[in-house]
Amino acid sequence: MERMIIVSNRLPVTVAKRKDDLSFNSSVGGLATGLGSFYNSYKGIWVGWVGISSERFNEKERKIIKTKLIREFSCYPVLLTQKDVDLYYNGFCNKTIWPLFHYFIQYAIFDKKLWDAYKRVNEIFCDIISEIANANDIIWIHDYHLMLLPELIREKLPDAKIGFFLHIPFPSFEIFRLLPWRREILDGLLGADLIGFHTYSYVKHFLESVRRILGFEHTYGEITLSNRIVKVDTFPMGIDYEKFANAASDSKVQRELDKIRKNLGDRKIILSIDRLDYTKSIPQRLEAFDLFLDKYPEFKAKITFIVVAVPSRTKVEHYRLLKKQVDELIGKINGKYGTFAIYFMFLHFPFLE
Numbered sequence: 001m002e003r004m005i006i007v008s009n010r011l012p013v014t015v016a017k018r019k020d021d022l023s024f025n026s027s028v029g030g031l032a033t034g035l036g037s038f039y040n041s042y043k044g045i046w047v048g049w050v051g052i053s054s055e056r057f058n059e060k061e062r063k064i065i066k067t068k069l070i071r072e073f074s075c076y077p078v079l080l081t082q083k084d085v086d087l088y089y090n091g092f093c094n095k096t097i098w099p100l101f102h103y104f105i106q107y108a109i110f111d112k113k114l115w116d117a118y119k120r121v122n123e124i125f126c127d128i129i130s131e132i133a134n135a136n137d138i139i140w141i142h143d144y145h146l147m148l149l150p151e152l153i154r155e156k157l158p159d160a161k162i163g164f165f166l167h168i169p170f171p172s173f174e175i176f177r178l179l180p181w182r183r184e185i186l187d188g189l190l191g192a193d194l195i196g197f198h199t200y201s202y203v204k205h206f207l208e209s210v211r212r213i214l215g216f217e218h219t220y221g222e223i224t225l226s227n228r229i230v231k232v233d234t235f236p237m238g239i240d241y242e243k244f245a246n247a248a249s250d251s252k253v254q255r256e257l258d259k260i261r262k263n264l265g266d267r268k269i270i271l272s273i274d275r276l277d278y279t280k281s282i283p284q285r286l287e288a289f290d291l292f293l294d295k296y297p298e299f300k301a302k303i304t305f306i307v308v309a310v311p312s313r314t315k316v317e318h319y320r321l322l323k324k325q326v327d328e329l330i331g332k333i334n335g336k337y338g339t340f341a342i343y344f345m346f347l348h349f350p351f352l353e
Helices: 030-041 059-073 082-101 112-132 149-156 182-189 200-214 241-247 251-264 282-295 317-337
Strands: 004-010 013-018 021-026 044-049 075-078 138-142 161-165 194-197 222-224 229-234 268-275 303-310 342-345
Touching (some): 004 030, 004 112, 021 059, 044 112, 075 112, 138 149, 149 161, 194 200, 268 282, 317 342
Parallel strands (some): 004 138, 044 075, 161 194, 268 303
Antiparallel strands (some): 013 021
């Protein structure tokens, strides 16, 4: 029977441990949010990291976690050590690929030790998928954490049906070629049968890199390899519209809205929600708001900018520096125009909980 196997760095469920108690909570992030509704309506399984280093669990707890995730959530956990997390996730993924693919070249670090960890973790994912995949399964791999995985699976399961979707930009050839392991990344991605991107420009950049680095031409988004064809196309990702639209009328949301109105009175509200990430231009938004109040002083004490910044990659230096920059900017602007000019919340809000 055909199943959909979704593979991503994180599971839609995160495991937490406090003393001897284990808890299972919804994961934070656009990928889990965007695919969660689809996954729940489709018979399949999800493979990913549990969100906490394996050293935190004893052998009994590991069995409990695996059993509960499989039985209750149809999730197969990947256990990573703290060293793996530091070198693969905090390292190569978020110190090399993330800044480079977002054109922040000055932040990108090229370290073979981080690259070796990235390869090792992709191989760990491959081993787990090879054990659970059936012949008719569709394997759908997601995002920049696992760009070597399609080829690794193809080597073990030559007839597998593999799709890959990149949830971040694919940069221009001039940027991508700066990556020392550019050839290995492209070979890894071409292990898939279908490769998806958000926009046509990302598709164009990918195809150009494949042509100029690997020498493969394409015709209407199809790359002909020695033994098969790889299709490349755009698939803009959406959300569960009904879920978000209906949330506005929920009683819990209305109560929170009443609290905000009670605190701010009849002020106009501007709302900004993002992860605290240097690709989101949060300091620039704050500076723009400062410029607005400076240019139109009649709005002073009549408008509040609510900034919700979800903590992200707090162990990466550039993110800590960004938090410091944002704190200082908000302090400066509130000192200039009044305490409620900007209302800053550095936390994650669970959905209707």
